[in-house]
Amino acid sequence: MRSWTFPVALQAGPNSGQRNPVFQQIAQAIRADIRRGRLRPGDALPGSRSLAQSLGVHRNTVLAAYRELEAEGWTTAEQRSTRVASDLPEAPARRTRTDRGPGYDLAPPHTPGPWSSLRSGPPGTLSLSGGLPDLRLVPTDLLSRAFRRALRTPALLGYGNPLGEARLRAALGLLLSETRGLAVSADQVLVTPGSQGALDLVARTLLRPGDRVAVEDPGYESAWATLRAAGAELVPVPVDGAGLQVEALEACLRQGPLRAIYLTPHHQYPTTVTMSAPRRLRLLELARQHRIAILEDDYDNEFHFEGRPVLPLAGDDPSGVVLYLGTLSKILAPGLRIGFVTGPRVVVEALAARRAIADGQGNLALQRAAAELLEEGLLQRHARKMRRTYLARRSALATALGRHLGGSASFELPPGGMSLWLRLDPSLDAETWANRALRLGVLVDPGRRFDFHGRPLPNLRLGYAALDERELDEAVRRLARAL
Numbered sequence: 515m516r517s518w519t520f521p522v523a524l525q526a527g528p529n530s531g532q533r534n535p536v537f538q539q540i541a542q543a544i545r546a547d548i549r550r551g552r553l554r555p556g557d558a559l560p561g562s563r564s565l566a567q568s569l570g571v572h573r574n575t576v577l578a579a580y581r582e583l584e585a586e587g588w589t590t591a592e593q594r595s596t597r598v599a600s601d602l603p604e605a606p607a608r609r610t611r612t613d614r615g616p617g618y619d620l621a622p623p624h625t626p627g628p629w630s631s632l633r634s635g636p637p638g639t640l641s642l643s644g645g646l647p648d649l650r651l652v653p654t655d656l657l658s659r660a661f662r663r664a665l666r667t668p669a670l671l672g673y674g675n676p677l678g679e680a681r682l683r684a685a686l687g688l689l690l691s692e693t694r695g696l697a698v699s700a701d702q703v704l705v706t707p708g709s710q711g712a713l714d715l716v717a718r719t720l721l722r723p724g725d726r727v728a729v730e731d732p733g734y735e736s737a738w739a740t741l742r743a744a745g746a747e748l749v750p751v752p753v754d755g756a757g758l759q760v761e762a763l764e765a766c767l768r769q770g771p772l773r774a775i776y777l778t779p780h781h782q783y784p785t786t787v788t789m790s791a792p793r794r795l796r797l798l799e800l801a802r803q804h805r806i807a808i809l810e811d812d813y814d815n816e817f818h819f820e821g822r823p824v825l826p827l828a829g830d831d832p833s834g835v836v837l838y839l840g841t842l843s844k845i846l847a848p849g850l851r852i853g854f855v856t857g858p859r860v861v862v863e864a865l866a867a868r869r870a871i872a873d874g875q876g877n878l879a880l881q882r883a884a885a886e887l888l889e890e891g892l893l894q895r896h897a898r899k900m901r902r903t904y905l906a907r908r909s910a911l912a913t914a915l916g917r918h919l920g921g922s923a924s925f926e927l928p929p930g931g932m933s934l935w936l937r938l939d940p941s942l943d944a945e946t947w948a949n950r951a952l953r954l955g956v957l958v959d960p961g962r963r964f965d966f967h968g969r970p971l972p973n974l975r976l977g978y979a980a981l982d983e984r985e986l987d988e989a990v991r992r993l994a995r996a997l
């Protein structure tokens with residue numbers, strides 16, 4: 515017999531608040547366990563003597579409960595034992611609550627976006643979707659050594675500061691000041707579960723339902739979903755070859771105040787363009803005048819190939835309007851969920867207070883491991899190596915596109931990042947092409963995925979970092995075959 519333990523404490527006596535007699539409580543608990551599948555048809559119940567002993571009741575009380583269950587058809591009495599009736603329908607008895615869906619309403623918005631489910635093709639499908647790093651090249655040995663050391667540090671196994679692990683915050687502060695021109699101290703850095711976690715925290719702290727928030731169009735659907743979930747009313751602002759059209763933003767402002775603007779100025783998602791210097795200055799000035807928070811998502815700063823990386827908006831922000839979101843998803847691995855946000859101290863404190871009532875602090879040991887890699891310069895070295903790798907892959911993709919696609923599509927080499935924005939010949943339909951390509955074993959994102967209104971765009975976005983040169987060539991051959 516499978517071992518079964520009586521599930522609840524019995525309530526007895528005049529002060530227990532329990533009006534059911536003890537034998538009925540016993541029957542009720544057994545009935546509930548049969549319903550939820552802890553006891554299955556054919557299972558033997560414990561002998562009345564031993565159950566009575568373990569519950570501290572008289573044996574007759576247990577026998578009364580067993581008689582009641584038998585009378586109701588839940589159990590059958592056999593020669594020397596009582597068993598759960600074998601003719602009870604097993605499926606309903608074992609069904610869990612989640613099978614049936616909730617017996618209550620969810621607060622909106624809870625419908626998944628059209629692209630939120632992962633698509634997959636036949637086995638061996640090569641993915642040019644998203645902008646993932648090559649997960650085969652993650653420095654797992656270094657990371658696991660550092661993680662093992664962190665696990666041996668008892669302080670990292672307890673509760674900690676809602677800002678996150680102190681050494682990681684210090685290391686990130688140093689990295690930001692050395693390479694991105696941001697003078698931030700450790701207490702202005704809050705470590706989050708990815709930059710998505712940072713945006714969620716910022717949105718919940720900053721926004722009130724109905725606040726208007728400007729976003730890039732085309733842009734990043736995951737960010738839109740997060741902002742909407744916090745009650746924002748999104749205002750799409752068009753993007754061109756110099757990034758977000760700030761003149762269009764000014765037109766939006768004439769229609770009503772904006773509380774925030776979310777954008778990706780370094781490598782615009784998905785077009786990869788870098789926002790021009792005059793537009794940056796104008797944007798910062800508008801934000802100052804109108805008290806708009808700029809949520810700057812700089813998700814792949816290290817991977818810039820043409821000249822030096824452009825300094826973030828946050829590096830030129832005397833009026834304190836920018837909240838800067840970063841991530842280790844691209845230079846290390848997205849599955850580790852390490853991102854961060856930095857900005858004016860008061861705002862970071864407010865974010866920390868909010869974080870304290872969400873997940874508390876994040877994974878301190880993992881954060882310490884990442885801190886060690888940064889302190890020893892190992893992560894920076896890995897990022898430099900990957901930059902060379904991805905640069906070679908960008909060239910390989912460009913060569914393959916030229917070789918296999920001919921005049922069907924055109925592109926500019928992206929100045930940085932991990933993906934390329936392909937413009938299609940007007941005779942081609944991006945979605946039809948992407949669907950056919952998937953059947954031939956290559957996954958690409960059609961332009962509609964990035965359009966604010968879900969309209970078709972004559973583009974494909976090709977992430978090239980996760981595949982090596984040979985795979986990229988094969989992926990583009992398959993794309994060409996799908997034409």
Ligand SMILES: Cc1ncc(COP(=O)(O)O)c(C=O)c1O
Nearest residue numbers: 708709710734783813841843853
């Ligand atoms: C625009 C943008 N922001 C941020 C991220 C990184 O998200 P996270 O740090 O949550 O992994 C990505 C990853 O694809 C992205 O495309």
